[in-house]
Amino acid sequence: MPVKTEKHTRFADELRLIPRWAWVLAGLGLICIPILFVTVLSHDPKAPSFGGLVALGILAGLFMPCYFLLIVYVNHDAGRRGMNRVIWTLLAIFVPNALGIILYFLLRQPLPSLCPHCGARTQSGYGYCPKCGKNLTLHCNRCQHAVHADDVYCPYCGNALSSTDSSLPAPQPQQS
Numbered sequence: 001m002p003v004k005t006e007k008h009t010r011f012a013d014e015l016r017l018i019p020r021w022a023w024v025l026a027g028l029g030l031i032c033i034p035i036l037f038v039t040v041l042s043h044d045p046k047a048p049s050f051g052g053l054v055a056l057g058i059l060a061g062l063f064m065p066c067y068f069l070l071i072v073y074v075n076h077d078a079g080r081r082g083m084n085r086v087i088w089t090l091l092a093i094f095v096p097n098a099l100g101i102i103l104y105f106l107l108r109q110p111l112p113s114l115c116p117h118c119g120a121r122t123q124s125g126y127g128y129c130p131k132c133g134k135n136l137t138l139h140c141n142r143c144q145h146a147v148h149a150d151d152v153y154c155p156y157c158g159n160a161l162s163s164t165d166s167s168l169p170a171p172q173p174q175q176s
């Protein structure tokens, strides 16, 4: 059922934002960083025992690719949300202790939604589409509550929106 998988799908959608090359690099890092770590530091007389080095190497090999993927995600997500990609990517890279990334997740703007009439980008507060001027606030024609464009039934009165409400442009119920 769609309700069950929705959360999972959304997370997968977010992950799909990260391009394949970044996943490949992260995978390489996962393998190479521990090897490099152990090879370089095992010559250091002050280094911990070999077992300790391997454990630290694996930790670094997990941590650094994750950090890298987060930065790539910030870069792509900022563009999708109409935010400054360069500035947010630089903040994510250079602000220490991942504070730039945390700041990004706190301050990022909501995803723009698309106008159901012309497909232009709109924002949550918009009452009318900036491109085609059509009304973006959809109402159930039985109870007059505001409803979502992808609602198939009115959540307030159960009215079947797709068939009876002509003010709804394209609810497109997914038929299985």
Ligand SMILES: [Zn+2]
Residues within 6 Å of the ligand: 115, 116, 117, 118, 119, 120, 129, 130, 131, 132, 133, 134
């Ligand atoms: Zn429009």
Ligand SMILES: [Zn+2]
Residues within 6 Å of the ligand: 140, 141, 142, 143, 144, 145, 154, 155, 156, 157, 158, 159
């Ligand atoms: Zn209703």
